[in-house]
Amino acid sequence: MMGKINSSIVLLIVILPIALTTDVIHSQLPEPIQNFVEYDNRIFVGAGSKLYKLYFNLTIEESVRLTEESECSNEKKVQVLELFNNRLLVCTTQRCGLCSFYDFSLNLLQHLSDKKRDRWQILSGKKSTQIITESEEDNKIVVMKSLESTKSLSLPYLSYLELKDGHFSQISSIQLKTDTNLSKSFPEIDVITSYEYKGQMFFVIVVTDNNGEVFTKVVRWCQNMGIAGYTEIIVTCSGKISTPTTTSNVVYNKAVSAFFGKVASEDEKAIFLTMTEFKRFSNPVVLKSYSICAFRMEEIREKMTNVQSNCYRNGVLSTRPYWLVGVDYETCQSTMDQQKILSDIYEQRSSFCGHKANGGVGPKKLDTEILPMKIGKSQTQITSRFPPIVASYNYELKTLAIVVTIEGEIYRILCDFRKKAYGTALMMSSMAETSTLQPYFSGIIIDSSQKFAFVAESDSSSGFGRLMRFKTTSCNTETNRNSCQNCLSDPICGWCGTRCSTEKSCTNGQWSSQTCQPVINEVSPLDGPISGGTILTLKGSFTSKHDTHDIKIFIGDVPCKVVSVNRRTINCKTPKTPSPFAGQILLSLNEGDDNPSSLVSGSAKYHEKFQYKRLDIISIKPNASSIAHSNDKNIQIETNIQGSDRRIQICDEECKIQMINNEMLTCKIPPIKAITKCNVKLIVDDGLVNRKDGFSYVKEPVIFGVKPNITASNIVFPFQLLGNNLNYLGDNISLITSVNDQKLISICEKASLDGTSIECFNSKLDVTDETDAVIYVKEIPINLIIKDSLKITYQTFPKFKKPQFKDNKIVFSFDNSELPMSYKDSIRISIDGRICQNVYIALTEMICTYPNVTSDVPILLQIGDESQLFSSKETQLIFYKERWKILLYIIVGILGFAICAGTIVFIVKKKKDNKRRKLKSKDDCDFTKVPSDEYIGKINDSFARHCNLFSFN
Template sequence: TMNLLLLHATVLLWALCPSMQNYCDKSSETSKLNLSVTYKLPTFTADFPIQNMVTLDGIIYVGAVNRIYALAPNLTKLSEYHTGPLLANQACGLTQSRPGTTSGVDNHNIALVVENIYDKGLYSCGSVDNGVCRRHVLDDGNSLKAIDEEVYCFADKVQPGQGHPIDADVVVSPSGSQVLNVESNVITFFVGNSEIPKAGNISGSVMRLHTISQRKMKTSQNGFTFFSSLSHMDLIPSLQGNYYLRYVYSFHSGPFTYFLTVQQVSKDTQAYHTRIVRMCSSDLVIRRYVEMPLECISTNKRRRRATEEVKVFNILQAAHVTKVGNDAELQKQVKAEEDEDVLFAAFAQGQPGSPEPTPNSAVCVMSLKHINNMFKMYMQKCNTIDPYHFTGSERTSCYNMVRASRGKEGMYRLQVTQFVQRLEYWHKDLKNTLVTSITVVPVNGRTVAYLGTADGRHIQYVNFLFYLLLMWQITKIPLIGPGCGQLTTCTSCLLSSKVTQCGWCDGRCTRRLQCPSSSAWSQDNCTPVITKVFPSSGPIRGSTTVTICGRNFGFDKTENFKTSMVNVEVAGAQCKLARQDNINRYVCVGNFTPSGHLVKVTSGHVVAKLEGFKFVVRCLFFFLNRFCFVLK
């Protein structure tokens, strides 16, 4: 009997304990983005997949398979040039026809480059033209010309179906190329040609191209010339066709020209990483060349510690160089001045033993000043070797500091053996996402990055007009963003960059002009909402801890909880803050006396109310001795 009574007492005590289900439900506002929202924006749809895009004097030039388009700023087509499909006698230079082939071959646009010195012109370099580029004269000083009006093979004594291009006129590779025009008093093309083992040769050409080179335009404007045999470097014969080297991005900053590559770590490994290559733009030959490994890393905290797990993003997907500008936050992040160049680089984690990326990305940002300081430090410390893929040697090779200090810097071709690692700038929002393109522009004192993804989405990070390039389309997007409708909650709306000009109106995120004049539009406050209070009852006397669930308690645009903004009353009595986990949970303690049943939260100037708090006197009978205890 005693055991039975104890069991009854235990059951009663359990029944009077706070419910195990008394916790705040996950906020319904956790979903911040509705990626299904669509906007009607100016769009140009090409007939074939788009591969490159450049602008000159406000005109947009688009390189696609078999087409070059000239578009107005509003994406209206001005003119087009058919680059393919081409028969053998239509390609630049003499091409041997493939047996049994009577139809044309698709011409992929490898590179699209503009020029400003002699005439305003465009170079379109296709996969079927034996590595030769075609020159489109756009303005000869007398009149503007359509993209298809004056076009010729830019190679000496080479015409469609006739002639053999000389070495210097063979510019691009079917495996992919980065071509950069660095103009001074002459036009100089810096070219990196990718080497992809077992890659299909699009054009069927067996011509061997230089891996990295620089060439200048002839004053006769009928082709290019190399200054000497030192104007190019090639993979050593044993690696040709057996070594992965992909040129991803090229740019010019200060006195240097840079390439970013993805390549094998060494000849004996199937590990891959990213390198940054630096050359002197003023050199007539490749006289001062150095490359250095580059990694983007992510940790759980912004400051790296040895005990933390480090995620390495090793495969570069896209990059963009821009000025720091007057974005104070970016200046602080990269420790750079307003007029300095910074590199935004989108990386992915690579598949094991493969240069192919996984859908997990991060963006790292670093100043060119920092990169050059790293080059200088490692070169001075002799953390350098010969680049084996170009020299066949891996011996330690040191930069001659003595000659450099005398202003007689000698020739060097070096590979830094140390990694340059940077903490990611953005990562948490790019999990399960493969970033494939990045464009960065300054807007109203902030730096805006636009990321294109493998599934055709674009993501705007704080922030006029931007052109989004997809496989078949170009879309014109305002730099402030296409709209606010994808932000589905008040908090996500108000926490978006001020550049987007979004605010909260009648339960949706809009711009001010889209909010009815009779409604309130706010960029500062979100109305608090109470969804649950527990316990739902308490004793008449004594201290009671009350947890209030909801959202937007003490919310401000810094996303920090501000106690000074919040006032809580339970049944007419003040409730003092015990702890506050986030803007969706508030725990307070109060001594309550019967004065209604209302729970009220005031956040800033807006109030949320919920009926339902009760006062009770609880008795617990202990059956054996019939005592009654009042619970408080």
């Protein structure tokens, strides 16, 4: 019996790419992998015609060949590999359609080649034989097979088998298609999964009818294959799917994989289907979207009961078929002979409720809006070129699913109905990255410990397969390990102080799966007006699991209202404050009151403070513009606040901001066609400052000359630009001087108050001869009129000779040069720091009045930026030349005084000698007779003459 049911719940998956490195191992086999199972830390793999036994690390332990070469269309391969009642059941194709079963007793198995294998055959066909469910308690299994009746026709059957004495015997069998018109091809039926629930068998099948339409059905069957228990309903997933650019309505009608599990930690169970939207004539290899849809089993049972009740009790069939009399179709208990029922099915199949292939009776589809899966930041679904595979496992009372795509993406999904389910994408390499051919999946299993997942993929063209193993419960992945946000996106992981781990692996008691310690890396801006309104942007590491009401930001004690939140950025708006201050920026992810003292764990501080300031305009450059050319000029306004939003108005007209450099704003001057003074308004966030008469619209300035037009080339020398209205040109003007292909920039200072001149300083030029130069005015903020070309003559400044002192004046002369009169204002002469006044410039010399200086001091000569110092020694020589007459008079006076004094001393001494004893004879001249002490010191000229001292022979 059949009806439709629409999934009421679709899992929302949050995908975060994580690179798996050391947790993934690979093993390559020389043949495509068909099936594989895990038992007692061993992996049994059916690949081609061989059975492989692998260690848990995927190295090959041994292998055995099960089949020989075959010429049939269904090439030699292992079709069935199933663990059943401590037995390994292996079915391989033989002799064009026969499936040969091999029975390996795992309890006794040591080596594959040493074990005697039981073998029997069942009829098979193009479709691979599948064991879709089993009951180990009574040694019974249900096998899906297809019987080839013609070259283009296969009849799908379900066979109910029982294992007795080492062989399977068929209890019953039923055809899944009962259409009597054999001229039509039978529909394709694929069994996606099978499971047992409350004593009943359920299958998920995908049926493609004769018109190419696809249906996904959930089929219920009694464990004893009683036909009264057969009921089927159609299931779909529909709703709105949002992408970054569009929103569309979709209907997922085709299941590609499934798993059966609990609803989170609840006792209720559900069937989880990975579904896609199938359309006829679509390209089979393009990227398709897949969603995971969850169907509660109790809801499925209720719908099936309604289907049966509507069919047999509400007049769809006038009377109940006689073979169903006494049958309790809800409990699958039959009082009729089983073979009688099967016989009646083939005779009166058209009257059997719910057993039509392409429809049935029952309730219409239940329309419920599905939730889109979220991958990264986009509302989208899993996308892949081929259907993904899925397996489920239990972890800490939670149902988790592993979904793998052919592109190498692995999604770990938490199946939870109580909230929007989410998952983590664990990226790993896939054969699709290295193979240019078309790979396909052979299956996925979770080991008995539920710690590892095994994925098999093959490439039929190249003829090899690969088996991969990775951890199902690992949190120590490359992107999780250092990122709390990535860690919390994983449904089984949490943050353990400084690392990502499962709750059991965290031993410090700091494990959290809800919040992360926030990290503030950058805050901008760091100032704003006291009027408030500044949008503060905090950049760093935050968690997207919080809404704006969960986050609190403070500037000192002032709360900043949060306006937007995402994983990397939080924005808040500053309120008004009465006065300027600087406050610490505090962030908290905890709910609480508005008092910052309540901040506990989950908070962060920024190392710089936010400053509330009074808004002000520091400068306006230029402060005027010519009315004729104002629309093509810019103005720069410097303020003291950066803020988050800035506007400028001149004469109540918007000045469009062209560039922002910290507190310097550049905007385009609005055109005004009248000479006027305007207010300049600066609006920063909610702050406003008005500079009255801050800008003027004026007439154009005019330059008509240069004074002097002769200057030196080897020194920095001043000159003036002459004109009218020059005070509107701003404080600084740059000039380009072009001389003999040399271009130098000169700087001009602020114009005179009357606007008739601007003082400038030329640049040094490497010229030795007199040269004409042309001056180009550059970077003028307003339009400028130059009536005549501005020319200036450069010449080498003359060299000075040593200065001379002459009549209280210092004279500087030049070497064969004339000093232009235009240099006068740039010459400065100082003696011992005193200015030499009244400088006079003649053709070949320069003279200045010498001040009254009584000591010898240095002389300093300055012209432009050049200076020359004459030493003190040179200065003293100059002074002596002027004083020679005075010195001569002094010398003559000293000599005259010395002569007079000597004459007087001689006369007095001579008189004293005459009083001495007179000498009578020559004996008196005998010094031996005269005591030496009497004459020592008393010899004079008379005595010498008397004794003939200078005439002795």
